[in-house]
Amino acid sequence: MNKRCPTCKKGELATTTSAPMPVTAVYSCGHAFGPGTEPPPDAAAARAKAEILIAEIRDALRRGVKHYAVDGRPLTTDLEIVEALRHDGEITFEPRR
Numbered sequence: 001m002n003k004r005c006p007t008c009k010k011g012e013l014a015t016t017t018s019a020p021m022p023v024t025a026v027y028s029c030g031h032a033f034g035p036g037t038e039p040p041p042d043a044a045a046a047r048a049k050a051e052i053l054i055a056e057i058r059d060a061l062r063r064g065v066k067h068y069a070v071d072g073r074p075l076t077t078d079l080e081i082v083e084a085l086r087h088d089g090e091i092t093f094e095p096r097r
Ligand SMILES: [Zn+2]
Pocket: 005, 006, 007, 008, 009, 010, 011, 027, 029, 030, 031
């Protein structure tokens, strides 16, 4: 299993170097990490929470749960839902009128 980039989770570990090189891991996405440049644990926890939320949204979509933006617009993909949450801070399960 390839190690994934801790920032974007998309890049794969491409190169590792060892001390005294300042960069210890380079990912295929271009992100690079060295000693002290790993994202802080708080950011990692927030990202883990967001990933759980997105997984739940995808699961709900698969089960046929409908989602709507606060303006009543139907949201049909996980990306639309995440965008609506980012923009409005909330979504609804029933179209508002
Ligand atoms: Zn990356």
